[in-house]
Amino acid sequence: MSGGWAGSTRRSELPADWPERRAYVLARDEYRCRWREQRTVCGRAATDVDHITPGDDHRHENLQALCRDHHAIKSSREGNAARWSVRMTRPAERHPGLI
Structure with a gap:
């Protein structure tokens, strides 16, 4: 999926x-x-x-104005971090002596 709101449920x-x-x-x-x-x-x-802090805190204190370029950079970083957090989780390996 590439670009903005394509496939996102965030707007809702x-x-x-x-x-x-x-x-x-x-x-x-x-x-x-x-x-x-x-x-x-x-x-x-x-x-x-x-x-400012990702999530569902829509208070004015947690919102900021950004130019299109910096919003894209921030969104990309957050999206990549979310994808890597999912990829990096795996089941714990069993101890070789217990197999």
Whole structure:
């Protein structure tokens, strides 16, 4: 699966007032990207609103405005981390002496 919301159920998990929350966060952050690299804030034009901490915490304090590029980077990192956490789990090996 490649690209954005294709095959995702995430949109249906957003609260009914998501458009209002999104508008509030963009205005609060002055339509500027809040992505931080060390001590520098990106500051480019923000088009997306993203959760700071992944999950279902939709409070304004957990939302930030991001430019499209930084939102893609963050989403990719989170998606890769989720895939690797599933791949890296396997059943514990039985002790050779107990076989």
